[in-house]
Amino acid sequence: MYSTATKVAFAVGLPIGLAVILWLGPTDVYRGLGDSLLETILYSRPIVPLIAAYVVGLWLASEKIPEHLRNGFNLVTTSFFFSLQVNGVFWATVVVVMLKPRRWWENLHEFMAQPMLWFNCSVALATFTIGYLICWITNKKMFSDSQKPRGYYDFE
Numbered sequence: 401m402y403s404t405a406t407k408v409a410f411a412v413g414l415p416i417g418l419a420v421i422l423w424l425g426p427t428d429v430y431r432g433l434g435d436s437l438l439e440t441i442l443y444s445r446p447i448v449p450l451i452a453a454y455v456v457g458l459w460l461a462s463e464k465i466p467e468h469l470r471n472g473f474n475l476v477t478t479s480f481f482f483s484l485q486v487n488g489v490f491w492a493t494v495v496v497v498m499l500k501p502r503r504w505w506e507n508l509h510e511f512m513a514q515p516m517l518w519f520n521c522s523v524a525l526a527t528f529t530i531g532y533l534i535c536w537i538t539n540k541k542m543f544s545d546s547q548k549p550r551g552y553y554d555f556e
Contacts, residue, residue: 405538409462413486417454421447449493457489465538476527479535483526487533491519 402410461482468478495515 401441403463403466404541405465406459407535408538409458409465412537413458413462413530414455416453416530419459420428421450421454449492449497450490453493454486460489462534462538465535466542467513469535469539469542475532475535475539479531480523482525482535483523483531486524486531487519487522487526489513491522494518496554 424499463477464485465482468481473481495512498515
C-alpha cells in the first residue's frame with residue numbers, strides 16, 4: 401500500500417518533525433520562538449493545521465524519493481528535493497494560517513519576510529540532516545550493492 405520511502409519517512413521523519421513542531425510551538429508564526437506546547441493549547445493557536453500540513457507534506461515528498469533515486473540523482477540532491485517539498489507544504493500552510501489574524505496586504509514585504517526566512521533555513525538544515533537520513537535509509541532498503549542505478553554515488 402505504501403512505498404518503502406513513505407514507511408521510512410513516517411518512521412524517521414514523523415516523530416522528529418512532530419517533536420520540533422510541538423517543542424517550538426506554532427506561535428513562531430506570530431511572535432517568535434519560545435512558546436511551549438502548554439501555551440499553544442491554552443491560547444488555542446492553530447497547531448492542528450500545521451501538524452496536518454507536515455504529515456501531508458511528508459507523505460507527498462516521500463513518494464518522489466524512489467523516482468529520484470532511480471533517475472540517478474545522488475543522495476544530497478534527492479534530500480534537497482525532499483526537504484523542499486516537505487517544507488513548501490508546511491510553510492505554505494503557515495502563511496495561510498497567518499492571513500487570518502493580520503491585515504497582511506498593508507505591509508506585504510514585512511508579512512512575508514519571516515516565513516521566507518524560516519523556509520530557507522529549514523530547507524537548508526533539513527537537506528543535510530533528517531532529509532538525508534530518510535533518503536539514505538530508503539536507498540539502502542531499495543537497492544542492494546548490485547542494483548545501484550546508473551550515476552549513483554554515495555558519500556561513504
